[in-house]
Amino acid sequence: AQSVNNLPGFRTLFSDRFVWFPYRVKGISPGLQSEVNLYRKHKDFEEAGWDIMSGVNVFPSSEVTLYLADPVVVKEVAGARSRFPKPMGPYKILLAFGPNLVASEGDEWKRQRKLVAPAFSERNNRLVWDETVHIMHDLFDNVWGNRDVVEVSNATELTVPITLMVISVAGFGRRISWNEDAIAPAGHQMTFKNALDLVSHNLFLQLLFPKWMLRWGTPLMRRFAVAQDDLQRYMQEMITARRDADIKEERHDLFSSLLDANEGLAESGEKLSDTGLMGNVFIFMVAGYESSAHTLAYALILLALYPTEQEKFYQSIKKVLADGRTPTYDEFSTLTYSMAVFNETLRLFPPAITIPKQSAEDTSFTTTNAAGEKRTIPVPKGTFVTVHTPGLHNNPKYWEDPDTFKPDRFLRDYPRDAFLPFSGGPRGCIGRGFSETESIAVLTLLIARYRVELAHEPQFAAESFEQRKARLLRSKLSVTLYPTRAPLVFKRR
Numbered sequence: 001a002q003s004v005n006n007l008p009g010f011r012t013l014f015s016d017r018f019v020w021f022p023y024r025v026k027g028i029s030p031g032l033q034s035e036v037n038l039y040r041k042h043k044d045f046e047e048a049g050w051d052i053m054s055g056v057n058v059f060p061s062s063e064v065t066l067y068l069a070d071p072v073v074v075k076e077v078a079g080a081r082s083r084f085p086k087p088m089g090p091y092k093i094l095l096a097f098g099p100n101l102v103a104s105e106g107d108e109w110k111r112q113r114k115l116v117a118p119a120f121s122e123r124n125n126r127l128v129w130d131e132t133v134h135i136m137h138d139l140f141d142n143v144w145g146n147r148d149v150v151e152v153s154n155a156t157e158l159t160v161p162i163t164l165m166v167i168s169v170a171g172f173g174r175r176i177s178w179n180e181d182a183i184a185p186a187g188h189q190m191t192f193k194n195a196l197d198l199v200s201h202n203l204f205l206q207l208l209f210p211k212w213m214l215r216w217g218t219p220l221m222r223r224f225a226v227a228q229d230d231l232q233r234y235m236q237e238m239i240t241a242r243r244d245a246d247i248k249e250e251r252h253d254l255f256s257s258l259l260d261a262n263e264g265l266a267e268s269g270e271k272l273s274d275t276g277l278m279g280n281v282f283i284f285m286v287a288g289y290e291s292s293a294h295t296l297a298y299a300l301i302l303l304a305l306y307p308t309e310q311e312k313f314y315q316s317i318k319k320v321l322a323d324g325r326t327p328t329y330d331e332f333s334t335l336t337y338s339m340a341v342f343n344e345t346l347r348l349f350p351p352a353i354t355i356p357k358q359s360a361e362d363t364s365f366t367t368t369n370a371a372g373e374k375r376t377i378p379v380p381k382g383t384f385v386t387v388h389t390p391g392l393h394n395n396p397k398y399w400e401d402p403d404t405f406k407p408d409r410f411l412r413d414y415p416r417d418a419f420l421p422f423s424g425g426p427r428g429c430i431g432r433g434f435s436e437t438e439s440i441a442v443l444t445l446l447i448a449r450y451r452v453e454l455a456h457e458p459q460f461a462a463e464s465f466e467q468r469k470a471r472l473l474r475s476k477l478s479v480t481l482y483p484t485r486a487p488l489v490f491k492r493r
């Protein structure tokens with residue numbers, strides 16, 4: 001504690017990197033890798049008195065962590081990749097299928113990023129837009145059909161299949177329609193959709209148990225092991241099919257671009273092995289659908305909780321698309337209100353609730369408290385430095401009335417450095433454009449046609465607005481944060 005000049009914060013037995021005890025218990029664990037981080041928002045910083053607080057623990061080894069909710073310091077850390085690299089420990093869980101861009105550092109990261117970056121092109125974004133529009137029309141025409149009212153028992157029940165279908169086609173060139181893919185194809189025990197969903201929702205099992213134990217464990221562990229094997233087979237099949245195809249048509253899905261780029265590296269010796277390819281393919285799948293699906297689910301719940309905000313959003317869509325037509329990709333930049341709804345959702349529910357880094361050198365941070373006093377904090381080499389996204393996104397110094405859903409704050413000049421859902425600097429999210437494109441298309445098309453409301457649940461009739469909001473937005477953390485139960489109703493306009 002002295003090494004950071006006794007900066008206030010947590011003094012616990014375990015650090016928040018100790019995955020076996022992810023709960024908050026005073027003196028035992030700060031529990032910051034769980035939903036507690038979301039619910040506490042900026043409160044721990046308020047209590048500590050500064051926008052940087054410390055965590056000091058004794059087990060598994062004596063460590064110091066600095067948590068950041070100060071945008072100036074966050075910007076410095078995110079922007080300096082070699083001074084503040086990522087600690088690799090927390091990323092082991094993402095190595096399930098092989099080395100990849102997210103779980104790499106140093107020269108290995110540079111090599112991976114160079115290979116992967118070109119796949120996230122303008123052409124890919126266009127494909128994402130067109131395919132998302134296709135998926136939404138398929139939903140309206142062939143699944144919801146002429147029903148005026150459609151009820152879903154949880155918001156994710158609608159948003160997970162949408163983003164899975166988008167990543168499937170724009171990520172892997174594999175179109176799935178709403179009514180197919182119900183039976184596993186020959187050679188597989190599960191459908192692609194089910195295998196992917198099971199694996200990404202239960203990745204923690206991979207970290208906690210060795211493979212042999214998973215095969216003999218609880219029914220969930222066994223299903224997880226089967227899903228993992230099946231997913232691996234699907235990925236290998238995709239790689240082989242693309243490689244063996246006689247005619248390589250020009251395609252702009254991420255996977256085709258990645259394979260083509262990799263083949264082009266044969267001579268330079270930088271080519272990735274099939275395991276290296278699979279690691280990245282897996283990351284596209286996990287990063288590529290879960291975070292977007294969950295953000296869209298939160299957006300729909302918030303729009304249902306705040307009907308006045310939903311009406312403003314609807315009126316803005318009507319203004320841009322006066323004749324009720326479907327917008328094209330070229331109109332994307334005019335849909336500013338849809339982007340504001342998406343951003344405000346990410347401010348309140350950032351899928352990545354911590355962004356971990358580690359100091360590679362002895363340095364210091366300077367921060368200012370509410371009274372305008374300055375404090376310089378020494379940062380010894382090896383200190384864990386964690387961007388605390390909910391603390392930053394709810395910091396009352398930068399966000400007025402931070403608890404309230406107000407999309408139009410993003411239509412004005414907003415504090416950009418206090419908004420970091422996609423991380424930032426060189427290690428910022430490479431899929432940001434992908435995710436923005438699909439999400440804006442989904443929100444715009446859906447709200448243009450349907451009003452979203454909370455399902456009527458008589459057993460909760462006596463609740464206050466705040467109680468209802470807390471219940472519907474109750475969350476859990478898998479790889480990213482998700483709402484546990486929010487039944488919604490879609491009524492045709």
Ligand code: HEM
Binds near residue numbers: 113171287351426431
């Ligand atoms: C709402 C949607 C999304 C959010 C909030 C999000 C957030 C993030 C964050 C916070 C990071 C930094 C992680 C860290 O430092 O530990 C990241 C990195 C990354 N994201 Fe996303 N992401 C989203 C969608 C996507 C999509 C759609 C893809 C791909 C299809 C994707 C692919 C990646 C990759 C490959 C990285 C690693 C980049 C690197 O380390 O160089 N993400 N994302």
